[in-house]
Amino acid sequence: MPEIAYLGPPGTFTEQATRALTEGFDAALIPYDTVPRALAAIRAGEVLAAGVPVENSVEGSVPATLDALVTGEPLVAVREVLLPVRFDLLARPGVELAQVRTVASHPHALAQVRDWLAANLPDAAQRVTSSTAAAAEATEAGEFDAALAAPVVTEHYRSLVPLARGLADVRDAVTRFLLVRRPGPLPEPTGADRTSVAAVIGDEVGSLTELLSELSLRGINLSRIESRPTKDRLGEYRFFLDFDGHVADARIGDALTALRRRCNEVRFLGSYPKADRAPATVRPSASEQAFRASAKWLEDVRAGRLA
Numbered sequence: 392m393p394e395i396a397y398l399g400p401p402g403t404f405t406e407q408a409t410r411a412l413t414e415g416f417d418a419a420l421i422p423y424d425t426v427p428r429a430l431a432a433i434r435a436g437e438v439l440a441a442g443v444p445v446e447n448s449v450e451g452s453v454p455a456t457l458d459a460l461v462t463g464e465p466l467v468a469v470r471e472v473l474l475p476v477r478f479d480l481l482a483r484p485g486v487e488l489a490q491v492r493t494v495a496s497h498p499h500a501l502a503q504v505r506d507w508l509a510a511n512l513p514d515a516a517q518r519v520t521s522s523t524a525a526a527a528e529a530t531e532a533g534e535f536d537a538a539l540a541a542p543v544v545t546e547h548y549r550s551l552v553p554l555a556r557g558l559a560d561v562r563d564a565v566t567r568f569l570l571v572r573r574p575g576p577l578p579e580p581t582g583a584d585r586t587s588v589a590a591v592i593g594d595e596v597g598s599l600t601e602l603l604s605e606l607s608l609r610g611i612n613l614s615r616i617e618s619r620p621t622k623d624r625l626g627e628y629r630f631f632l633d634f635d636g637h638v639a640d641a642r643i644g645d646a647l648t649a650l651r652r653r654c655n656e657v658r659f660l661g662s663y664p665k666a667d668r669a670p671a672t673v674r675p676s677a678s679e680q681a682f683r684a685s686a687k688w689l690e691d692v693r694a695g696r697l698a
C-alpha cells in the first residue's frame with residue numbers, strides 16, 4: 392500500500408486534508424512532525440507523496456511549506472483541496488477558562504482566533520507548537536493549560552474537553568492544501584486547472600512587471616503571488632506564482648518558456664485540477680485553436696508557402 396506523509400501527529404487539519412487528497416486510492420497515512428520533514432521523506436523515497444498546508448484565506452501563506460518546496464530535489468503538486476477551519480479550545484478536565492494561563496497551537500491557528508483570545512483570554516501566554524494536534528498532545532501531558540485544535544483531535548487525545556467550540560475570528564476561513572510528490576506523469580488537463588511556479592528574478596528595473604506581463608499578455612489569470620527571500624542575499628526574492636491553466640495548455644507553455652528565458656531560476660511546482668473546479672476563462676486570442684493556427688502560419692511563412 393502506498394505511504395503518504397502528512398503534518399502530524401494524528402488529528403491535524405492536514406491529516407483531514409490528506410484523507411481528502413488521497414480519496415479514491417488506498418494509502419497509509421504517516422505522520423511527520425514538520426512539513427520540511429514530510430517533504431524530505433518524499434525526496435528520500437520513504438513515502439510516495441505528502442499532504443501539506445500552503446495558504447489560508449485569513450493568515451496567508453505557510454512559509455515553512457513554500458521554503459521546503461524549493462529547497463532540495465524538485466517536487467510537484469498533483470492535487471489541491473480546500474478545508475474550512477474552525478478551532479476548539481481544549482483543556483484537561485477540571486480546568487476552567489478563567490484558569491487558563493497558557494494556550495498553545497500552530498501559528499496559523501493562533502492568528503485565526505487572535506480577536507477571540509484578546510477578548511476572552513487577554514492574559515494567557517500564547518505558545519507556538521508545530522501543529523494543532525501537537526498542542527493538544529502537549530496539553531494532555533500537562534505542558535500547557537489549553538490547546539486550539541481541530542474538533543476531531545479529541546479522538547486521539549481523549550481526556551481533553553472543550554472550553555469553547557467552533558472558534559474563528561473570520562467566518563468561512565479556509566485553508567488550501569496540496570498533495571505533493573516527485574516529478575512524474577502530470578495530472579491530465581481538465582479545463583479548470585492551476586499551475587504553480589517559483590521564479591527568481593534579477594534586481595533590475597521592471598523585472599517583476601515584465602514577468603507578470605508575460606502572463607497578462609497571454610490572458611493568464613494570476614491567482615496568487617507571494618515573495619520569500621532566497622536566503623542567499625538580502626534583497627533577492629523568489630516569487631511563488633499560481634495561475635489558471637495547465638502546462639499542457641498552449642498559452643501556459645508559451646508563458647513558461649518566456650519566464651524560463653527571463654528569470655534567473657524557474658521551478659515548476661505542478662499543474663493540477665483546481666479545488667473549486669471553476670473553468671479558466673480564456674480570451675479568443677489565447678485559445679488552443681488560436682495558438683495552433685498562428686504556429687501553422689509561422690511554419691508556412693518559414694517554408695516559403697505564404698508571403
Ligand SMILES: O=C(O)C(=O)Cc1ccccc1
Binds near residue numbers: 404405500521541566
Ligand atoms: O496544525 C495543523 O493542524 C495543521 O494542519 C496546520 C494548520 C493550522 C491551522 C490551520 C490550518 C492548518
